[in-house]
Amino acid sequence: MAHNIVIPTRDKLFNLGEFFTLTKGNILTAFILVGGLIITFIRFTQGIGSVANLSDVQPWGMWIGFDLLCGVSLAAGGYFTTVACYVMGMKHFHSAVRPAVTTAFLGYAFVVVALLYDLGHWWRLPYMFFFPGTTSVLFEVGLCVATYVTVLFVEFSVAPCEWLAEKFPFLIKWRALVNRFTIILTIFGVTLSTLHQSSLGSLFLIAPGKLHPLWYSPFIPMFFFVSSMAAGGSMVIFEGMLAHKGVHHYMDATHLKEADEVTFSFSKAVSFILFAYFMIKFTDMLVQANIPYLCSGYGAIWLLEMFGFILLPAFLYAKGSRERNLKLCRFAAVNTVLGIVFNRFNVSMIAYNYALPSAERYFPSIWEIWISCFVVTMIVTAYRFIVYHMPVLYEHPHFKDAH
Numbered sequence: 001m002a003h004n005i006v007i008p009t010r011d012k013l014f015n016l017g018e019f020f021t022l023t024k025g026n027i028l029t030a031f032i033l034v035g036g037l038i039i040t041f042i043r044f045t046q047g048i049g050s051v052a053n054l055s056d057v058q059p060w061g062m063w064i065g066f067d068l069l070c071g072v073s074l075a076a077g078g079y080f081t082t083v084a085c086y087v088m089g090m091k092h093f094h095s096a097v098r099p100a101v102t103t104a105f106l107g108y109a110f111v112v113v114a115l116l117y118d119l120g121h122w123w124r125l126p127y128m129f130f131f132p133g134t135t136s137v138l139f140e141v142g143l144c145v146a147t148y149v150t151v152l153f154v155e156f157s158v159a160p161c162e163w164l165a166e167k168f169p170f171l172i173k174w175r176a177l178v179n180r181f182t183i184i185l186t187i188f189g190v191t192l193s194t195l196h197q198s199s200l201g202s203l204f205l206i207a208p209g210k211l212h213p214l215w216y217s218p219f220i221p222m223f224f225f226v227s228s229m230a231a232g233g234s235m236v237i238f239e240g241m242l243a244h245k246g247v248h249h250y251m252d253a254t255h256l257k258e259a260d261e262v263t264f265s266f267s268k269a270v271s272f273i274l275f276a277y278f279m280i281k282f283t284d285m286l287v288q289a290n291i292p293y294l295c296s297g298y299g300a301i302w303l304l305e306m307f308g309f310i311l312l313p314a315f316l317y318a319k320g321s322r323e324r325n326l327k328l329c330r331f332a333a334v335n336t337v338l339g340i341v342f343n344r345f346n347v348s349m350i351a352y353n354y355a356l357p358s359a360e361r362y363f364p365s366i367w368e369i370w371i372s373c374f375v376v377t378m379i380v381t382a383y384r385f386i387v388y389h390m391p392v393l394y395e396h397p398h399f400k401d402a403h
Helices: 024-046 062-074 077-087 091-119 137-156 158-164 171-180 182-202 220-246 253-287 291-295 297-323 326-350 366-389
Strands: none
Touching (some): 062 220, 062 366, 077 137, 077 182, 077 220, 091 220, 137 158, 137 182, 182 220, 253 326
16 A cells, blocks of 8 residues: 655655755765776776785775774764664664664775775675684674674665655565564664674784784773774764754754754763773773883873873763763764774774884875775765655654654
């Protein structure tokens, strides 16, 4: 039975006018995308050496440090928000679920795309399913990420089902089925996230002689997981801040009403997580007797990370949530997101191979940086398309039980 679906502010299925308007943002987006496509063609026809400064000494660089390690941790807002809403029963966060799941799905999906630049032989990506290396941490990461991308796609699919329900009524049944198994999907998703977020840190356990002692620890898997929770909560606040500036006219009254409370509640939660993260990192440094390293240049970088990007936003979050200061909470979110990026860069590039002479140290090429910007731009462009067309920031009038 067909339903007469009417999507607010939309009179046709596709509306691409806002993408082709000659604004500064669209011109910059087109410039990055066209340049990225050209570099992509060069990389896959001329080899990785034509665009990257990677070597046998530094096989992992910008594409792993930023696109994978940062991308996966910053996409943790999906499991962070769904657990709060569906498992802990905090239904007043329901307006943040779809934006968080959408961001998480796009983040993980494009992490896979970015990974292809590093792998090169993209057709070999499914090999791990046919020739599993069950003793490999990398196999566990690949399996969990692939499975979690599938879970996120299923969770996200509710929005496009509602968008296309008028044209394809059979999608209503799929939507109903997904909603029925929401709790199971959420629990499965957070289990997978626990596994692969920590396992990304486990990848560096085999490099005690290459990773600086201030960052190397047998507990680095736990550090990666705890910091991913802080990253997830902060990304929900950060993404909400950007959405309110750029696409607030797509939000319904419920979303606008609940947005501030989501920010304050998540700020309080992330402040506790950051305080705990600071304490376990600092305690680990003391237990491993790494105090002498604090007097070095790497020690200054470590202290900047600990006090400038962990302890400072923890205090800002606590103060902002207590005084209900929206600007302070948003500033803390930006600070935390930058801190997560800084930490992953430290682990994967800055503090990695620290004993090598400066002339032999890795530094990403301009083309590696461009490809990373290209991937981020694709995520933003896809998010814009989804928000412009699908019920992500508002509830569809014919599907009020969406959450």
